[in-house]
Amino acid sequence: MSLLEEVVLDLERHSAQEGWDSAPRIYALVRSSELRRAEPELAEQLGLDPATDTLAALEQPALPDRAGVEDALATIAWPDTVEGCALVMERIVLPPEAEDELPEDEAAAAEYAASHPGCEDVRMIVGVLRDGARHSALRLRRHDADDEVLSGPDLVPALAEALAATLEPDEPGTPE
DSSP: OOHHHHHHHHHHHHHHHHOSSOOOEEEEEEEHHHHHHHOHHHHHHTTOOTTSOOEEEEEOSOOOSGGGHHHHHTTOOOOTTOOEEEEEEEEEEOOHHHHTTOOSSHHHHHHHHHHOTTOEEEEEEEEEETTSOEEEEEEEGGGTTTTOOEEETTSSHHHHHHHHHTTSOOOTTSOO
């Protein structure tokens, strides 16, 4: 299992323990060796083993609730010491046939989705690294009790792309 898969699944387990209906959370993924060098006291508090180099997930300030997450991601740029990032968020998903009937108005669409008999709550954890690696984990609320989690590199490609864009260096001449 890769370091990214491991941290994504750890974040999923942590989120599952906290329960549902949580605000979106974003994490900087930092090599434990870098964290021990830059912040030895924090590394010690986190219990990072000096003998191994892992990815530490450091929770960042709160993101806007649900609707504004994608816009907020467009404003994030990570320093070079950040190896990657991960996002934990919940969404309502509809069966494909219901999506054709979604109202255009955002508030009406949210109400329609939440009240649709085929809607399901899903928790998504998506992690990306600067080297292009990606991994995701998905849990449906109805599978909470049986602990069934889907896991793979391409489960939420649009969200992975948005996260990867936060890791790209600015082009010369563009404002930071």
